[in-house]
Amino acid sequence: MTDIAGILERELGSAAVIGPGHERLDDYGRDESPLPEFHPPACAVLVESTEQAAAVLRICKERAVPVSPRGAGSGMCGGALPVPGGIVLSTERMTKIKEIDAGDLVAVVEPGVVTGVLQEAVEAQHMFYPPDPASLAFCSIGGNAATNAGGPRAFKYGVTREYILGLEVALMGGEVLRCGRRTAKGVTGYDLVAGFVGTEGTFGVITELVVKLLPNPPAAATVLAVFADMAGAGAAISALLREGLRPRVLEIADKSSIDHVRPKSRYRFPANAGAVVLLEVDGEPDAMALMMEKIGVRCDDLGALDVLAAHEPADRRALWEARRLISPSLKEAYRVKVNEDICVPRGRIVEMIARVQQVSLETGIDTAVFGHAGDGNLHVNLLSHDDPDDPAVRTKMWAAAERVFAHTIALGGTLSGEHGIGTTKRDYMRMEQSEQVLEWQRRWKLMWDPSNLMNPGKKIPARTKACSE
Ligand SMILES: Cc1cc2nc3c(=O)[nH]c(=O)nc-3n(C[C@H](O)[C@H](O)[C@H](O)COP(=O)(O)OP(=O)(O)OC[C@H]3O[C@@H](n4cnc5c(N)ncnc54)[C@H](O)[C@@H]3O)c2cc1C
Numbered sequence: 001m002t003d004i005a006g007i008l009e010r011e012l013g014s015a016a017v018i019g020p021g022h023e024r025l026d027d028y029g030r031d032e033s034p035l036p037e038f039h040p041p042a043c044a045v046l047v048e049s050t051e052q053a054a055a056v057l058r059i060c061k062e063r064a065v066p067v068s069p070r071g072a073g074s075g076m077c078g079g080a081l082p083v084p085g086g087i088v089l090s091t092e093r094m095t096k097i098k099e100i101d102a103g104d105l106v107a108v109v110e111p112g113v114v115t116g117v118l119q120e121a122v123e124a125q126h127m128f129y130p131p132d133p134a135s136l137a138f139c140s141i142g143g144n145a146a147t148n149a150g151g152p153r154a155f156k157y158g159v160t161r162e163y164i165l166g167l168e169v170a171l172m173g174g175e176v177l178r179c180g181r182r183t184a185k186g187v188t189g190y191d192l193v194a195g196f197v198g199t200e201g202t203f204g205v206i207t208e209l210v211v212k213l214l215p216n217p218p219a220a221a222t223v224l225a226v227f228a229d230m231a232g233a234g235a236a237i238s239a240l241l242r243e244g245l246r247p248r249v250l251e252i253a254d255k256s257s258i259d260h261v262r263p264k265s266r267y268r269f270p271a272n273a274g275a276v277v278l279l280e281v282d283g284e285p286d287a288m289a290l291m292m293e294k295i296g297v298r299c300d301d302l303g304a305l306d307v308l309a310a311h312e313p314a315d316r317r318a319l320w321e322a323r324r325l326i327s328p329s330l331k332e333a334y335r336v337k338v339n340e341d342i343c344v345p346r347g348r349i350v351e352m353i354a355r356v357q358q359v360s361l362e363t364g365i366d367t368a369v370f371g372h373a374g375d376g377n378l379h380v381n382l383l384s385h386d387d388p389d390d391p392a393v394r395t396k397m398w399a400a401a402e403r404v405f406a407h408t409i410a411l412g413g414t415l416s417g418e419h420g421i422g423t424t425k426r427d428y429m430r431m432e433q434s435e436q437v438l439e440w441q442r443r444w445k446l447m448w449d450p451s452n453l454m455n456p457g458k459k460i461p462a463r464t465k466a467c468s469e
Contacts (some may be wrong), residue, residue: 002063004087005043011059012052017045023061028070028088033078033340033424035394041068047451048093050176052166052209055104057090057205058174061451063370068174068455069201071111071143074135076339077422079147081198083457089205091142098208105213106182111142111206115149118211127213130157130248133418134327142206148198150283150418152280155374156248157214159418161197166210168195172230172454182210189336195444200420201455203448217282220248221292222316225277225299226270226306230254231277234350235374238277241346243298249280249297250374251323257368260333261325266318276308277373278323280316326370329380334366336384338397342408343417344452355407356380377417380404406430429461434440439463 005019009411020043025195028044028411044067047053060067066086072179076310082088096111099106099116102125114164116136120131132151133139135333139149145167150159163227166180172434180186180193255274262269269276277299281291292309293392299307310316317367330337344352356378360367371378382400386393405415405428416424429438446452 002065004060004065007063008043008056008087011055012045012047012456016048016052018046021390028073028090029071029079030267031075031078031345033076033081033422035080035336035388035397036081036424039082039084040089041086043049043296044070044090046089046093049184050170052175053089053170053205053207054176054398056172056390057089057172060087060453061173064451064453066453066456067205068458069142069146069205070195071140071146072114072138073141074145075143075422076341076400076419077083077416077424078454079422079458080143081293081421081423083222083455091140091207094142094207095130100125100127100213104182105184107211107213108182109141109209109211111140111145113141115139115141120319121211123216126216128216129163129211129213130416131160141209141211144406145197145206146201147201147418150372150375150377150467152249152372154377154418155250155372156246161194161463163199163212164193164209164214165328166227166397167193167196167206168208169205170207171204172449172451173260177204178206180451181211184212198420198424199445200459202445202459204454213331219288219311220282220316221279221288221300221309221311222249222319223281223292223295223310224267224306224308224319224322225295225304226273226281227277227302227304229374229467230353231275233277236299237277237349238306238347239298239302239460240295242399245281245294247281247291247374249278251278251371252325252349252373253326253367253370256299256366257326257330258322260329260368264325264329265322267308269322271306276322278319301361312429323370326368328382330368330381331347331409333384334385336386336388336393336397337380338382340380340382340401341371341377341412341417341419342404342415344411344413346374346376348411348413349373349376349378351377352407352411352413355411356404359400359403361435362394363403365397365400372417376413376415402428402431423458426457426459426461
């Protein structure tokens, strides 16, 4: 058996390699995905430069060792987990912000930079990097590009792909490719950058990114509106969008989510609260004042039980508190929390939430739904007090997830709005995509990685025997 840890230690030095017997090795066999199957990597290699990443990929290609890239390990679908016999290549030490250019409105960064750190650095210079995954305090910008991460502000500003102008990537075998641009526009050649973003480490390792920045909006304000039921919340959202309102954030949460945060939240939800909507607008103060007025009037007209508005950062944070508490409260209350991130056409949100409640009744599994109503991207949480290590519990939870996926697709939706596919959703891909579409994706992957050693087995299901014959 190849002693890949020893070979990499000789090449990069022992400080770069976490090998067998090291107390931290198991950490690289886990991420934030629900009900993962655990096996540690042969080793984890913590690269500090493009050259080191390329050297690792050269060595692994020569020895046919699979490599799984890893940023911060906050992924929720197993994308960064090692494959049997494979290693993990971590970018956690590549944390330099190389350049922030206010004139060109770009930043050049290494992949291990934590997203929130980049946001603070550009905001200190009156600029704005909009993509805001809820994990921004600890996830990496390389991981965001690899998963095409979204966040609450995606409704107005779009997802990570729209902010990646250029990439440097190290490919299996050690070739380094620089593609893309640092200009605001550019249509020269095929768009390799857009094609690479969202590939979940299956094409290569991102070693540098050129990201697009915006001028910081002059002001922002937040509104929390509480409704007796989902139908009321849905009606208010539809009315506001039809009137042309474009909030930067438009979040929704169901009664189960409210009931779980109620004991912890400083905001006292009305006893009959059945749905909550959180909106955020930004722009010039005068335009914002008009938007805030419109939101207040429309929510009142449509029977909101309570509407709160905040302009100052501390007050706005207080309104966000209830939304931010949902996920940790659910995690605390249940031993198993499968957080799916399905996406349905905006007009089907209320129906989708009703269908999730139906799944809950049919399966006896508790649910809580919250998420990004502006994008139709809902976090459907399937919850259980049972033992997560019990195979029967795993089977039951995934069977419920499959029902949720079936309803999603029946409503014209898609399996994943932001987390990606990794391994946890890979085997459901056929519910949504035809064998022809999957086959084109396999061909595309093999163009970048003919040896199929770059994070193999992720993102796309393997060919069935029938179609490989
Ligand atoms: C509490 C919480 C909240 C979250 N909220 C959101 C949210 O709002 N929106 C959202 O989109 N996601 C969210 N996520 C999921 C996760 O944070 C994102 O998917 C994030 O983009 C992953 O970044 P990471 O650095 O942790 O990547 P990892 O988990 O390390 O890796 C994720 C994938 O990217 C690949 N990868 C990582 N780095 C590279 C690289 N340099 N080159 C090539 N491939 C690479 C890996 O192989 C893997 O397939 C959340 C997760 C948690 C735990």
